[in-house]
Amino acid sequence: MSPARFHLREAAPGARLVFPEHSAHHAREVLRLRAGAGVCVFDGAGSEFEAVLEQVTRRAVTARVTRSVRPRPESPLRVLLALSPLKGDRMELAIQKATELGVTEIWPVITARTDAAARPALQGSRQERWDKVASGAAEQCGRAVVPRVISAMTLEDLLRAPFEGRRITFWETPGRPALATEPRPAAALAMVGPAGGFEGWEAEQLATAGFELVSLGPRILRAETAAIAAVTLLQVVWGDLA
Numbered sequence: 001m002s003p004a005r006f007h008l009r010e011a012a013p014g015a016r017l018v019f020p021e022h023s024a025h026h027a028r029e030v031l032r033l034r035a036g037a038g039v040c041v042f043d044g045a046g047s048e049f050e051a052v053l054e055q056v057t058r059r060a061v062t063a064r065v066t067r068s069v070r071p072r073p074e075s076p077l078r079v080l081l082a083l084s085p086l087k088g089d090r091m092e093l094a095i096q097k098a099t100e101l102g103v104t105e106i107w108p109v110i111t112a113r114t115d116a117a118a119r120p121a122l123q124g125s126r127q128e129r130w131d132k133v134a135s136g137a138a139e140q141c142g143r144a145v146v147p148r149v150i151s152a153m154t155l156e157d158l159l160r161a162p163f164e165g166r167r168i169t170f171w172e173t174p175g176r177p178a179l180a181t182e183p184r185p186a187a188a189l190a191m192v193g194p195a196g197g198f199e200g201w202e203a204e205q206l207a208t209a210g211f212e213l214v215s216l217g218p219r220i221l222r223a224e225t226a227a228i229a230a231v232t233l234l235q236v237v238w239g240d241l242a
Contacts (some may be wrong), residue, residue: 002040006027007040007146016063017063018059018227023061027056028056036052037053039052041063044135044144047144051065057172064216072142072225076186076239076240077185077240078104079102079188079234082107082190083107084192084193085126094227096131096136096137102143103239104148105147105150110153114194115196131149152172159209164187165187167188168188168190169211170230172226176214176215177215178215180212181237193226196216208209211212216230
C-alpha cells in the first residue's frame, strides 16, 4: 500500500514540518496515522520526499523529512486550461479532474454568459477553495506539482495575455473542424466556455486573437465535461496519455 501523501509547501531536505490544520485533521482523524508512520510530502513545485511523523496529537501533527524521492513525471505538454467559472461544485470537479490529467495552470475567465452565481470569482471569493481542490487532487493522483489557479480575469484580459503555443477554443457550434494534430506544440492554451456557451462576438474575438475554433464532437457537452474532455484530448494528441 502506498504511503499517504501531503502537500506541504515548506517540504525540503532535512526539514521538520508542521502540518496545516486541514492536513493534520486528515492524517489524524481520517487516515488514523500515528507517530512513526512513514508518509510522502511534496512542495507543489515538483520536489517530493519521504518523511516520518514525529507527533500526532490534537494540538499538532509534525513530520521530519528523511530523503528525497523521484516524483512521477510531468506531461511534456504544458497545458493551460481557461474556463468560465461554474456554479456550485462543478468548477471544483473541473479543477480536480484537470489536475489529475496534468494541467499546468487553470485560468478562470469571466464571459458574457458566466452564471451570475460564479461572477464573484472576479473578487477572489473562491480562490482559497480552488487552491485547496487543486492541492488535494495532486495529493490523490501522485503529482508533485500542484497546478496554479490564477486570479479570475475577463475575456479581454485573456485576449491580451502573452502566451507562446497553440491557442484553442473548444466550441459547440456544429461544423467546426476537429483538432489538427500538427504542428506539435510544447504548450497549449485551451479555452472552454460557460454553461450557456459563447456569444458569437466572443468567438469572433477569440478567433481574431489567434485561437483555433475546434469541435469536441457531435454532442453538446456540459461545461465541466467539455473542460475534462478538452484536457484529455490534448494529452492524448500531444501529451502523455497516448
